[in-house]
Amino acid sequence: MEEGKKSKKTLSASFVTGAVALVFLIIGYEVAVFVHKAAVLRIEAARDKPDTVYVYVPANLDAAEDTLSSALLRNPIRANAPERVSPATSVIRRNAKHSPAVEAVREATRKVESFSFNPNTVNVEDLRRLGFSEKQAQAIDNYRKKGGRFRRASDFGKSYVVADSVFDRLEPFINIPKLDINKADSAAFDDLPGIGPYFAGKMVSYRASLRGYSRKEQLMEIYNFDSEKYNALEDLITCSSPEPYPLWSLSEEELSKHPHISRQEAHGIVLFRQHHSPSECTLEGLKKAGVLSSEHADKLSMCKIQPL
Numbered sequence: 001m002e003e004g005k006k007s008k009k010t011l012s013a014s015f016v017t018g019a020v021a022l023v024f025l026i027i028g029y030e031v032a033v034f035v036h037k038a039a040v041l042r043i044e045a046a047r048d049k050p051d052t053v054y055v056y057v058p059a060n061l062d063a064a065e066d067t068l069s070s071a072l073l074r075n076p077i078r079a080n081a082p083e084r085v086s087p088a089t090s091v092i093r094r095n096a097k098h099s100p101a102v103e104a105v106r107e108a109t110r111k112v113e114s115f116s117f118n119p120n121t122v123n124v125e126d127l128r129r130l131g132f133s134e135k136q137a138q139a140i141d142n143y144r145k146k147g148g149r150f151r152r153a154s155d156f157g158k159s160y161v162v163a164d165s166v167f168d169r170l171e172p173f174i175n176i177p178k179l180d181i182n183k184a185d186s187a188a189f190d191d192l193p194g195i196g197p198y199f200a201g202k203m204v205s206y207r208a209s210l211r212g213y214s215r216k217e218q219l220m221e222i223y224n225f226d227s228e229k230y231n232a233l234e235d236l237i238t239c240s241s242p243e244p245y246p247l248w249s250l251s252e253e254e255l256s257k258h259p260h261i262s263r264q265e266a267h268g269i270v271l272f273r274q275h276h277s278p279s280e281c282t283l284e285g286l287k288k289a290g291v292l293s294s295e296h297a298d299k300l301s302m303c304k305i306q307p308l
Helices: 003-047 061-074 100-109 122-129 136-147 153-155 164-173 188-192 197-210 216-221 227-231 263-275 285-287 294-300
Strands: 052-056 081-086 092-095
Touching: 122 136, 153 164, 164 263, 188 197, 216 227, 263 285, 285 294
Parallel strands: none
Antiparallel strands: 052 092, 081 092
16 A cells, blocks of 8 residues: 555656656747747848849740739839830840938948049949949939039039049049030030120031041130130030041132132132142142231141142
8 A cells, every 4th residue: 555655656656757847848849949939030131132133934925924923912112113124135134223221331431442433424324333322323324314514523523413432542543535626516525614695606616627626726816706715615625636627629719718818819829830830839838929818827736738
């Protein structure tokens, strides 16, 4: 009888121990599951969304639409993402959006590049590569769309979105093409500082009478185009080589159209070349013979003359 009671007590103690062990096992399992889920959630919260999602589109257009619709239903978060579809392929590219926190980190750590660029034509994407934020790049683009123009590198540096440190880094890479006065139209001339429609028209018509500018300084031969006006734009322009002026072959009528050849001088040039050898047919020879005035001879010397 006493042995039965003793056995019963031993059994009860073993049962209790097992039960306690089971409870601790269950609690441990639940804690492990909780920690795992918490870790996963933390990783998901910190992890960025993928940059690009590709959805395969079958060759059949109807099937493609069904596939795309199904894909969007499975991924509703992508529904508002911008997409680019290439007609030559059967894949639709969808750019995923990033969380503000991730974008802030990427903005702070993104690689900044320095390369040759024209601030008047560089696109927003390349402005971002140059180190500008999305907002700054858009501000520069909006300025240009409203008619703004950077004539000089210093103009770009004066922009309120261009920090001094950024400009110091980029200044050697700024490449703003100069205006070729032998190719520009009146609208391009009008865009130069200090040049309105009047002088723009004069610059075009004077170029025609010269048959092309040979030097930039010839702009100052235009009436009222003084050195002050020239100095304000001299660093913005260039002068490509024109076709040589055919002084020794043009008719008297054509010669008289040149701004530095009067009708009397045109007649004298024709007579001079008829009675002199090719070696004597020079501007200096015309000047010594009294065919050209000293003023006109000096101004013609600035022109590119076709040799006889």
